[in-house]
Structures are given as structure tokens and as C-alpha cells.
Amino acid sequence: MSLTKKILIALVLGVITGISLSFAPSDIFSMVDQYALNPVGQLFLNLIMMLVVPIVFVSIVLGAAGLSDPVKLGKIGVQTITFYLVTTAVALTIGVGMGYLLEPGAGGNFNIGDNEYEEQTPPPVMETLINIIPENPIEAMSSGDMLQIIAFAIFIGVALAVLGDKTKRIHHLFEEANGILLYLVNLVMKTAPYGAFALIASALGDAGLDALGSMAMYMLAVILGLVLHGAITYSLAIWGLGKGNPLTFYKGFFPAMSVAFSTSSSSATLPVSMRMAQEKLGVKKSISSFVQPLGATINMDGTGIMQAVATVFISQVYAIDLGLTDIIMVILTATLASIGTAGVPGVGLVMLAMVLNQVGLPTEGIALIIGVDRLLDMLRTSLNITGDATCAYIISEREKRIDKETTYTE
Secondary structure, three states: OOOOHHHHHHHHHHHHHHHHHHHHHHHHHHHHHHHHHHHHHHHHHHHHHHHHHHHHHHHHHHHHHOOHHOOOOHHHHHHHHHHHHHHHHHHHHHOOOOOOOOHOOOOOOOOOOOOOOOOOOOOOHHHHHHHOHHHHHHHHOOHOOOOHHHHHHHHHHHHHHHEEEEHHHHHHHHHHHHHHHHHHHHHHOHHHHHHHHHHHHHHHHHHHHHHHOOOOOHHHHHHHHHHHHHHHHHHHHHHHHOOOOHHHHHHHHHHHHHHHHHHHHHHHHHHHHHHHHHHHOOOOHHHHHHHHHHHHHHOOOHHHHHHHHHHHHHHHHOOOOOOOOHHHHHHHHHHHHHOOOOOOOHHHHHHHHHHHOOOOOHHHOOOOHHHHHHHHHHHHHHHHHHHHHHHHHHOOOOOOOHHHHHHOOO
């Protein structure tokens, strides 16, 4: 049986088990979760997280060294960030549309009297940009600061490319390290079905059907937005810009999407998503190694859809009308905040608080959506990493066409 089939079966069994446990007495669920589901799920997460920092660092060094020309690296960087910003703006527009079409906060019986949410203040954008360059690269690696790790790795990769033969032994050492890490990723992926089952069963059992019922329309609006963005925006990009078949793309990338669904972490899924992009989708390693780690840090289309729907939802619950200017501000603020708040823990809710403040909505409304946010986080993480892979695929295919044209001309 293929890994994809095993993961699909694990997802279905996890959903069934989680729903069944939500009907059980709370002490039974607590015992099953504490001694079975949580340990298995946490072990799987730890196995993946163990590989994230080394594989990001090594792969970006090789990617930057493989591009050889710093100017080319800069061009790819501009293309990548442009793609991420444009698709995030499109995602937010879809989210706002879903919010007004389905009106999830209108007519519902929501208790807003006792809502409390402790707002976190993100660092200023300029501070985030300055902090991209690490004072201590080792500390950045130990703390898992992705932007700093990416920046340091790019410097090392460019140096290897410029020095060429003088550093070929170190370049070879990085290639061997990459081989070891890819072997470990394949090894860890054998445990993915068990981890996916445990994480999903735990999340559904903990949420309970009562929370799901009261927020059903809000969840439907977010899910529809996520599906539309994946089925239309990314599919059109793959077909129009990448000259590829969207169905083939999604089939090859599905194992990474399922791991993202179960872990709810773009960073944790990174080793798997890079492997799928390179091996199943034919993305050049030098492109995948740069574009996908950067996307795992700053590209949050799924999160953007959630923020847009949540903003409209909270405005409806509190009966505060948003004008056209407010809606434009929501889209602009959330698009720019996706880069400015990169690497902040709980970045989705931090960005949502920023957006709500921008348009004068109470941040206490965030407390309404926290109960179901963990489940929606699973879906939007799958969309986030799909956007990263889509960007890598499009740029890689474009580079392949340029290489062919250059070879043909010569």
C-alpha cells in the first residue's frame, strides 16, 4: 500500500475516532488523549521538528550555491515575494467575499458579554526587517528563527558559489549532509499515518461537537474560501504560469498536504513538502530550497482567508458595519502584516488583532473563534504549503524553459 493511501486511511480513522471520543465522558477522553493520542502525535511532531532547522539551513546553502549568480538569486527572490503578496491579497478578497455571502455572524446567538482576549503586540515592521540579519547565527538556529536562518544560509551559499573550486570540499560536505537529511525524512514519513491519526483524533475529541455546531457557518465560510483559493487561484497559476496540470500537481503533493493537515505547522511540514516538490513535481532543488522555506515563514494565504472571514464575522456579531474603505484596509493591512509578523508565535491571531484594531473592531471578538481555530488551522496550513509549492513549481518551470531556449540558441 502506498504512503498516500495509508495517510488517507489514517485521516479517516482519526476523524471517526475523534468524533466518537467527543461523545465520551471527559475523563475517558482525557485518559485516552494523555496516554495514547498525545504521546504518539507529539513523538511524530518531534521527529519532524528535529529535521526542520538542519534541512532548511543545508538546503538553502545548496540552493544559493546552485544558482551561482547572486543577481539570479535576487530575481528569484523578487518573483517569490511578488507571487506571495499577490496571492495573499487574492486570498483575503475571497475571504471577505465568503464572509458577506454567507454572513456567519448574522442571526446567531453568540455570547459576547464575557469574551476576553489577551492581545499580543507584534514588533514594528522595521524591527523585523533589521532582525533578519542574525547577530548570532547559532542562537538563531537553536531558537528556530527561520528568517535569520534563511538569511545566514543565503550568505554561506553565495560565498560557496563565488569562491567556486576553492570551497568545493565544503560544498561536497553540504551535499552529503543533504543526502543524510533526505534519508531521515523518508524514514520519518513511515510514521506519518500514525502521527496523523493521533493528532486529528486528539484535535476533534478536544473541540467537541457543541463548539463545532455553534460556529458551523463561520467554519463553512472559511473552508469554502480555502477550497476556492486552492481550486481556482492556484490551479490557474499552475496551468497558466507553470504550464502544468493542476490535477497532477495536487496528486503528487498530497502526502505533504496531509502532513500539514495533521501537524498544523508549515515549518514542521517543510522537510516533507520540499521532498514532494523535488521528487514528485520535478521542482529544481535550487529553487525549492529557497522558495519553500521562505514561503513557510511569510506566505500565509490560508491564514489570510481566516482573517478576512473572521473580521467580517466579528463585525456582524457586534453589529458594526464595515465600509468599502475598511474592507480595503483589511486587505492591505493583512497582506503587509503577513511579512511584518513573520516568525511571531501564533501569528494568525496576532495578525487578526492588528486587522481588527485597524478597522475599529473589538479584539475581544477573537475569543469567539478560538474554540474552532485549531481545526481550521489544520486546513489553512495545508493551503499555505500548497501555495509555497505552487510558487516553487512555477519559477522552476520558467527556469527550465529559459535553460532550454538558451541551449537551443547556442
